[in-house]
Amino acid sequence: MSALGRASVRHRSLVIATWVLLVLALVTAARVIGTPTDNDVRLPGTDAQLVRDLTASPESPLTSATIIVVTRDGRLDDEARSGVLAATLASLRAAEHVTTVKPPSTREGTLSEDGTTGLFTVGLDVRRAELGEPVARAVTDAARPAADAGLRVLPGGALAQVLDGSGSTGGEYFGLALAAVVLFLALGGLLGAVLPLVASALAVVVTLQVVGLAGNLTAVPSQAATLALMVGLGVGIDYALFLLNRFRTLARSGLSVPDAIDRATADSGTAVVFAGATVAVALAGLGLTEVPLLQTLAWTCGLAVLFAVLAALTLLPALTSFAGKRLARGGALHNRFNRGVGGFWARQADRVTRRPWPAGGAALVVLALLAAPAVDLRFGQLDAGHSPESTAVRQAHDAVAAAFGPGRGSALTVLGRLDTPVAGAGDPRVTTLVQRARTHPGVAAVGPVTPSADGRVVTFPVTAETSGGDPATADLVHRLRELSVPGMTVHVGGPTAARVDLADRVTDKLPLVIAVVLLLSIAILLPAFKAPLLALKAAVMDLISIGAAYGVLTAVFTWGWGVTWIGLSGPAPIPSFVPLMLFALLFGLSMDYEVFLLSDVRRRWRETGDNLRSVREGLIGTGRVITAAAAIMVGVFLAFVPNDDPTIKMFGVGMAVAITVDATVVRCLLVPATMAVLGDLNWWVPGRRRSPGEAAPLPDRVSPGPGGGSGAGTRPGR
Structure with missing residues (x-):
């Protein structure tokens, strides 16, 4: 030293x-190369990670987000609003970095039962870690036709997270x-x-x-x-x-x-x-x-x-x-x-x-x-509903929860791995799994089944009756994983399951x-x-x-x-x-x-x-x-x-x-x-006898220490 x-x-x-x-070199490099962040939680060896790996597909967008539209009166699927939704869909598809857009649909479960809230599902060609505020802002602004028509437009998912920034x-x-x-x-x-x-x-x-x-x-x-x-x-x-x-x-x-x-x-x-x-x-x-x-x-x-x-x-x-x-x-x-x-x-x-x-x-x-x-002290899971009310993620969460239920923002993915390929739409193994999940306590809704290309994996979304931060949802994850279907192993994934x-x-x-x-x-x-x-x-x-x-x-x-x-x-x-x-x-x-x-x-x-x-x-x-x-x-x-x-x-x-x-x-x-x-x-030092003054500094040396302490002029007796 x-x-x-x-x-x-x-x-x-x-x-x-x-x-x-x-400092100058690193700041310059950061500006040129970029400083991406990735809030994705990977947990190798867990059930949620297995579901994620088995459902990954080259055709899937690099990042998926939502644009939420809410009407204060009437329904979004009224004939009078069909033109507004079509214009919004076209504007979103024309936005830079947007690869796919799915409009609100009752069949897809992206239109609420009362018709007041709809979700545009947007796929982007940039990784979540590289999704910056300019792109998120541009995609959100592309929903301008809906906003001009008097609808409330909210960014959701990854878009809201990016627009909130570091907080x-x-x-x-x-x-x-x-x-x-x-x-x-x-x-x-x-x-x-x-x-x-x-x-x-x-x-x-x-x-x-x-x-x-x-x-x-x-x-x-x-x-x-x-x-x-x-x-x-x-x-x-x-x-x-x-x-x-x-x-x-x-x-x-x-x-x-x-x-x-x-x-x-x-x-x-x-x-x-x-x-x-x-x-x-x-x-x-x-x-x-x-x-x-x-x-x-x-x-x-x-x-x-x-x-x-x-x-x-x-x-x-x-x-x-x-x-x-x-x-x-x-x-x-x-x-x-x-x-x-x-x-x-x-x-x-x-x-x-x-x-x-x-x-x-x-x-x-x-x-x-x-x-x-x-x-x-109890452990739990935070979700967007716990963020301050002024944040974009909280506003999106509240709008979706009010229209679709508290569990919609943290849907679970149930995956079944079959011993043999699925035998058509009426495969009894798949039917049994879906029925048991649908009637399971704490389940609000079950979505459509999607089989894999080789037919050995089927997945379907499950919406809980409770929010992702509710301990009851964590309990539901564990109980769904205990479902037993002959000829099939059951796994549960999704962000909420990953946090569990x-x-x-x-x-x-x-x-x-x-x-x-x-x-x-x-x-x-x-x-x-x-x-x-x-x-x-x-x-x-x-x-x-x-x-x-x-x-x-x-x-x-x-x-x-x-x-x-x-x-x-x-x-x-x-x-x-x-x-x-x-x-x-x-x-x-x-x-x-x-x-x-x-x-x-x-x-x-x-x-x-x-x-x-x-x-x-x-x-x-x-x-x-x-x-x-x-x-x-x-x-x-x-x-x-x-x-x-x-x-x-x-x-x-x-x-x-x-x-x-x-x-x-x-x-x-x-x-x-x-x-x-x-x-x-x-x-005390075990096994060693030593005198108190061993290795003592010279009497006139200022005693070292972070506080400056006593030196030759402050030692007792001097």
Whole structure:
């Protein structure tokens, strides 16, 4: 780390130029090649994927969508409207990239029974990942004859998803503004606020362009870029803050700018690497799920962490070397703020370590109350009906559900594989399967049967009485798969069935992922802390923070407490992959603060051999900077809550709650209280006797640490 810091300062112009050129090259490539997204969920080895593979056909359009038309009076199939529908059909067929169009039809089930709502089924010659807003807008505008005639026209399916875009409402800018204010107070002056933002912004731009370009090689969901942006901004600014705060402390102690950067990179840079490694390990655990969606979200967020670490260790030292002594100075407001905060942390550290049992007990009560709702945590499936009412997908869903029933927007596909080719239209095997499906509880309607070319596969759509997000629909999927017909095996597919399979697989893999992530994280923390109990305790503290996040998530989205405040019309089911993804992200992110705090405490213990004193000084030394870092990260996460995507809202709420709890209740009360109770057991190493002062730094060396902490002038007794 020290050598890397020196090299970044010595070749600062080259380092900055390399980052700028990398950004320009990636942005240019993204504009030329494109950054496609694909929200298609593939689950190899599942029943839904088997149905999809068996029904795939070269003649099928690359993308299928719908145009919904609604009349406020009369019927669409009235003689008076036949000309309007014919003109709309011709206009849609003439639109660019449109290959097939089927008009509303009672026989096809695309005209409602009351005749007020009809669906134009549109086939496109572009893949879903390549379907951009201009094409979606052009196809929707092609239904102008219907709109001119007074009919309500709504885009549906893939068209609505594209027109809604990423769901961003610009809240990210609020997060950046809050980060700038916190950085100004923590580091002082304009440079202190700008440098971390510049370094993290360049790292985030690189991440987003790489993720976008990767969409040309593999399926990358639209949520991947948003999550990578959330994580990249949060950890990027945090890592930069830790390094710059350490630099300011060293520079103000009399070291030259190059020496201060060298030492800051060596001290806090090592903690940054360990912190980034814990995030990477936690995300890597998602690979065990064998779910491509989670694996993709994991490596995209992992890229954000990687580039954040690289920017903090190379770009930030280079930029800091130009800022020089000006960054070490703080204004009057900054100094007054820091004096007040420092006094608070001194008082807090003294209170907790003097009376650890009441402090720890109070923390556990608060955490238990927050985590209590998690016992009612239930997995479900989101559908368009859970999106905000202002979105195109929600409006399309509501129109279709009102006309065709709540299950129409999430139709199931029942597939029968026959031992021998189908024997004409009256094959008893097919008739039996259709009859049993039609009379099955929870089934609203059954569509026409379509045999395959070789006659060994038949498929037909099934419409449930309930919406795709209703648990009853998931139960129906399982029951339909249990249908038994001699000479035939039954499978159920479709988007809703795929989400059911996703939930089942995630539930099965959840214990394995948690166990592996815990073990690997502890293995990484052992070299950092050199104390098994500290590493184990750090992992347990993270689990406590995550439990509190799960509890709040359940209370808000399952019970509906305050859900309307974040832009939803009512409670929404929590997809199975959200808690697992949150576990991986939060375990890594919360561990960051544990690493910075305990690393500082350990350094002080190596100097003094006094456990209580080390805990107090560590909490005082890191209190201000970790609080600032947590405030930034919470602000960034909350800035994404207004996003239209309910999944992003869940990630924003869950991550903000966990970081808040971790940086306040856990770090201020529970961690110092437990360390005070354990005493020298904190530093126990099995099979080894060692003196408390072993490998202690020289007495006149400023004690390293992310918070600047105590040095020669602040060591007790001097």
